[in-house]
Amino acid sequence: MKPRxxxxxxxxxLIGEQGVGAVTNRxxxxxxxxxxxxxTYHFPSQSDLLREALRTFVDGEIERIRAHVEQxxxxxxDPAHAAEEVEKAIVEFANGPExxxxxxxxxxxARDPAVRETSARSVAAYDRLAxxxxxxxxxxxxxxxAPAVVALLYGLAVRRLATGEGAAGTADAVRLLLGDAMKA
Numbered sequence: 001m002k003p004r005x006x007x008x009x010x011x012x013x014l015i016g017e018q019g020v021g022a023v024t025n026r027x028x029x030x031x032x033x034x035x036x037x038x039x040t041y042h043f044p045s046q047s048d049l050l051r052e053a054l055r056t057f058v059d060g061e062i063e064r065i066r067a068h069v070e071q072x073x074x075x076x077x078d079p080a081h082a083a084e085e086v087e088k089a090i091v092e093f094a095n096g097p098e099x100x101x102x103x104x105x106x107x108x109x110a111r112d113p114a115v116r117e118t119s120a121r122s123v124a125a126y127d128r129l130a131x132x133x134x135x136x137x138x139x140x141x142x143x144x145x146a147p148a149v150v151a152l153l154y155g156l157a158v159r160r161l162a163t164g165e166g167a168a169g170t171a172d173a174v175r176l177l178l179g180d181a182m183k184a
Contacts, residue, residue: 003032003034003038003042004042006032006033006034007028007029007032007034007038007039007042007043007049008049008052008053008056009032010028010031010032011023011028011032011049011050011053012053012056012057012097012098012101013031013097013098013101014027014028014031015053015097015100015101015104015105016096016097016098016099016100016101016104017097017100019104020050020104020105020108023046023049023050025039025040025046028049045114047112047114047115048114050105050108050112050115051114051115051117051118053101053105054102054105054106054109054115054118054119054122055118055121055122057098057101057102057105058102058121058122058125058126061102061126062125062126062129065129065133066129066132068088069129069132069133069136072133072136072137073136082133082137082174083170083171083172083174083175084171086133086153086170086171086174087167087168087170087171087174099157099161100161103154103157103158103161105119106119106122106123123150126150127146127147127150128146130142130145130146130147130149130150131143131146134146134149139178145177145178148177149174149177149178152173152174152177153170156169156170156173
């Protein structure tokens with residue numbers, strides 16, 4: 001793994017394990033096994049590092065979810081079965097430090113305008129991805145439903161992290177949210 005990638009992975013892990021406040025240049029450099037100069041070469045500011053960590057995480061998530069979408073599309077799954085597939089995709093990534101880091105970075109973006117744009121772009125990317133999933137499943141008005149699906153999944157992620165519960169019930173929540181749209 002390249003030094004830049006190690007820095008980003010280490011920053012995400014630190015955020016997930018200890019919070020944004022733990023992301024000091026020294027702590028990230030130590031965790032990544034790089035020099036302080038290497039870290040500041042790649043990321044001159046904390047905002048640059050946090051923004052890029054969020055972008056990198058979201059890009060990886062989108063690719064992971066796209067693979068599920070393609071598998072779902074290829075299998076010819078109907079919309080009623082799709083909710084279970086969403087739940088399976090979430091189970092794979094329910095409680096890791098990266099999930100915590102993702103949510104922590106979105107909260108941090110509310111306080112840091114330099115990170116906010118990346119946070120907004122990541123939410124928009126999840127909306128586009130949800131639209132693509134809903135379209136592939138033949139759900140009526142996918143653009144209208146996508147933001148609600150994304151919000152539901154973010155809310156369920158917070159609940160899982162706060163309670164320690166698993167992803168069970170996600171499929172039911174998606175079906176309840178989409179109601180008649182799932183039958184279209």
